[in-house]
Amino acid sequence: MAKPEGVVAKPGSSKKYKTGSWRTKKPVFKHDKCTDCRICVMVCPDGVIFGADKEYHADMDFCKGCGICAEECPVNDIEMVLEVR
């Protein structure tokens, strides 16, 4: 049998690499004025905002700290703060 050419990778195996280390600022979900609109969930480029019932949070293993969620939140319930490690 011919040897397969190219590379075959397992689906979703990119999760082995934690992009959270790239972050300089982290989103803090204040859970104060949240209206449950889920705009932050929709606009996250990495799809790492989870939660339910006005209690949302970002998965800090993967959040790159771009700040789109804080910028787009219509009630300013998300704040970007400098991360100290």
Place this chain on the structure above:
Amino acid sequence: MKKPEIKESLLAPGHKACAGCGEALAARIIMDAAGPNTIVTAATGCLEVFSTLYPQSAWKMPWIHSLFENSSAVAAGIEVALKAMGRENEAKVIAQGGDGATADIGIGCLSGMFERGHDVLYVCYDNEAYMNTGIQRSGLTPFEASTTTSPSGEISWGNKTDKKPMPEIAAAHKIPYVATATVGYVKDLEKKVKKALSIKGPKYLQVHCPCPLGWAHDPALTIKVAKTAVQTGLIPIFEMEQGKITSVRKIAKKQPVEEYLKLQARFRHLFKKPGGEAEIKRIQQIADNNIEKYGLM
């Protein structure tokens, strides 16, 4: 009404797109709209590189990369193979490419795919230059944008040509569905993907994706930049069915093009160099022409 539980995206996290990447957001929305029973091909470009860094893959569905120019040809082959096996109803086929792969390198294969009438949705991620290799101009780079192969300087204002009208070129092939979308309006993008996949035959979807690296804007402003592009009239959002425009996204409040240009450092020279006002007027003219042509107001 209780909202559904948020599931992990079909484009898994851990991919290496820059923070605030518009293309990663578009790909995620498109894959989640298409669902898991989809076979995806990708041309060479940012999307391929950031999602499949050896030996990992961010895709949770069958995905294949072959060459820069043949994403559409590979997808056409997959579609024909599914038909030959009598399994064409089991999976949808999506071909993907960047603006360079679509408008420059892969336009021949893309045209062939349209001509032969394969049941494939082709998605063009339009970030307006070859970002993966270091911001070289492409056929979809806008007028006066500074890139590494169209730099602004003493004798140049940047890119000399305007965007190639790819949606019209696709529509000229008499394919059933052509649409433009933007990551600024993700619900609209989601709706268009679902609509396109419900139609038999070749489909073309062009998604405008801001690139914080190449356009040099704040990563947090990706959505704002995309929305401003639409609200100035520079990026018309419309649907074409059987070659005719059937719907357009109207501009809510028209903004001058300066509002869009000043957010990005690739247009910085227009505000610094003497004589920039005249060039901005020419860009405003492009926006005004779009508004008239597509009836955006």
